[in-house]
Amino acid sequence: MDLRIENKVAVVLAASKGLGRATAEALSAEGARVIIGSRNLQELEKTAQEISLKTGNQVIAIPVDVTDAAQVENFVLKTASAFGRIDILVNNAGGPPFGAVESFTETDWQAAFELNLLSTVRLTRLVLPHLKKNGSGRIINIVGTSVKSVLEGSVLSTSIRMGVIGFSKLLADEVGPDQITVNNVCPGLFLTDRVRGSAIKKELAAGMTEEQAEAEKAKNIPMRRIGQPEELAAMITFLASEKASYITGTTIQVDGGVTRSIF
Numbered sequence: 001m002d003l004r005i006e007n008k009v010a011v012v013l014a015a016s017k018g019l020g021r022a023t024a025e026a027l028s029a030e031g032a033r034v035i036i037g038s039r040n041l042q043e044l045e046k047t048a049q050e051i052s053l054k055t056g057n058q059v060i061a062i063p064v065d066v067t068d069a070a071q072v073e074n075f076v077l078k079t080a081s082a083f084g085r086i087d088i089l090v091n092n093a094g095g096p097p098f099g100a101v102e103s104f105t106e107t108d109w110q111a112a113f114e115l116n117l118l119s120t121v122r123l124t125r126l127v128l129p130h131l132k133k134n135g136s137g138r139i140i141n142i143v144g145t146s147v148k149s150v151l152e153g154s155v156l157s158t159s160i161r162m163g164v165i166g167f168s169k170l171l172a173d174e175v176g177p178d179q180i181t182v183n184n185v186c187p188g189l190f191l192t193d194r195v196r197g198s199a200i201k202k203e204l205a206a207g208m209t210e211e212q213a214e215a216e217k218a219k220n221i222p223m224r225r226i227g228q229p230e231e232l233a234a235m236i237t238f239l240a241s242e243k244a245s246y247i248t249g250t251t252i253q254v255d256g257g258v259t260r261s262i263f
């Protein structure tokens with residue numbers, strides 16, 4: 001299938017590693033011109049070079065902290081002028097910490113709000129005029145399966161990401177006439193630095209090897225394995241493509257079947 005992404009300009013946030021990086025690489029492999037953003041410039045530039053070397057397509061690194069309104073504004077200005085247009089926006093960021101409801105302070109809630117909701121709103125609001133100018137566009141938000149079924153300890157993530165779901169559903173309604181689609185993807189468990197530092201932390205601390213810890217976690221996943229970031233990136237790339245022109249307002253899990261809700 002020709003996804004017809006070639007030469008589209010894609011902006012992928014939080015893309016120096018993990019799910020964002022895999023997404024940037026998949027889009028670049030399909031011929032998109034990709035701009036990646038995250039905080040650490042050195043890591044970001046290294047990633048851009050590595051992807052570009054692999055795919056043969058240009059990847060530009062522009063540093064940004066998505067929790068900083070002024071930096072986000074500057075980032076969108078720079079991205080828009082880098083290739084003269086923006087066609088695809090992939091909203092992504094680091095994730096909030098896990099813990100019990102009573103363990104979090106007002107500051108924790110504020111930080112999660114800035115990182116995982118306001119960042120999406122800010123980037124989307126600033127990129128929208130560029131998509132509208134083209135007469136079409138794609139917005140894809142990376143959220144988590146906790147918006148579909150209960151995930152222990154994920155109160156910050158779940159509460160805040162429900163806001164992203166509401167925001168994107170309303171936005172899909174408003175920008176449909178402009179042929180702009182807005183969708184959310186829910187990663188299940190993918191082996192990235194975040195997961196090494198949280199989801200399998202308990203198992204590693206208990207003395208298991210990474211392999212044993214992964215196997216333990218995989219027991220609850222119908223496909224009996226942790227996902228590869230490329231498997232999430234494939235869904236995002238499809239949603240970003242012209243082939244997904246009639247899919248909007250959805251929240252799709254890519255999780256090896258781990259979400260136990262029926263809908």
Ligand SMILES: NC(=O)c1ccc[n+]([C@@H]2O[C@H](COP(=O)([O-])OP(=O)(O)OC[C@H]3O[C@@H](n4cnc5c(N)ncnc54)[C@H](OP(=O)(O)O)[C@@H]3O)[C@@H](O)[C@H]2O)c1
Pocket residue numbers: 013014015016017018019020037038039040041043064065066067092093094095096115142143144145186187188189190191192193194195
């Ligand atoms: N991996 C999973 O299984 C999984 C499952 C469900 C949901 N998620 C969600 O998916 C997202 C990505 O997770 P991941 O596993 O790919 O994480 P990761 O491997 O830890 O990568 C996080 C990326 O985000 C960037 N970042 C962090 N804070 C940022 C900020 N304030 N501004 C800009 N960039 C920032 C980091 O670069 P810098 O530090 O240089 O900024 C890095 O590139 C998170 O929101 C996570 O909660 C992941």
